[in-house]
Amino acid sequence: MRDFRRFERCTRRGEHGDGLSGGGMRGGGGSGRVFGHGGLRFVLLQLIADKPSHGYELIKAIEERLGGSYSPSPGTVYPTLTLLEELGYLSVDEADAGGRKRYSITEAGQGFLAENRVTADAMLARMNGGVDGAGPRGGRPPQVMRAVENLKLAMRMRLSREPLTPAQASAFAAVLDAAAQQLEQI
Missing domain, CATH: 1.10.287 (Helix Hairpins)
Incomplete structure (x- = not known):
């Protein structure tokens, strides 16, 4: 629980943001948050639990699930991944030839995800519905x-x-x- 409070303090101070970064949706639209305060960490943990991935792959997976209406910035994703690693929720496999780190979920990360299943599921459901319903299943062509x-x-x-x-x-x-x-x- 102490680690979670540390995460919350960091996000309030802006050290490790995990909602929309400046600029909102690609294409100049919107300024709202896709996941809400702290929500991206649950999405990242779940995506990594499903399949160990590089940061770029995670960005593309989120963009794809949102039907291209939003792509989180590297300046949002990578600090969140680093923090999740520092908290012991993720581990990093050896970097590949291009220097990219591949993240895997740890036992502690699985536990954190399980303890917060309702929130994680809500974030995934929101992502599957798109930004304001704009996703592939959200009804806005x-x-x-x-x-x-x-x-x-x-x-x-x-x-x-x-x-x-x-x-x-x-x-x-x-x-x-x-x-x-x-x-x-x-």
Whole structure:
């Protein structure tokens, strides 16, 4: 239990973050947290329990499970892996020729995962549902999410240029209102 409290103190101080890192979802969207405070450690432990992996493989596995809507940054994943190793929950196999470490779960890690099964399962379920339901089983088709991101980018780009005149502001609002009305009819 003492080790867990150490982890919580570190994450509160920002030494080992494990939610979204700056920038949110890839493609410029969102600023919310995918896993919530401390949730990534449970996902990483479970993924490693399922199959010992390199950090890069873990990043790609999370991105794949979220249907490409989010990819955790190396600056988020690697410090969390290091901390889990320091806590005795992971062990590192010899680095391969490329210097990559392969992580395996330890008995202590299996115990920690078992003690926190409800939380770990909730994090995995959230991941399988995607970011705000955007994952492969979440019901938001990728082409729709791409179009939403394109619209947001176009709006940001136009609004970052010179200020809109009153006529331009009315036209801008009319385009958005018309799109909203059309979407309601689908």
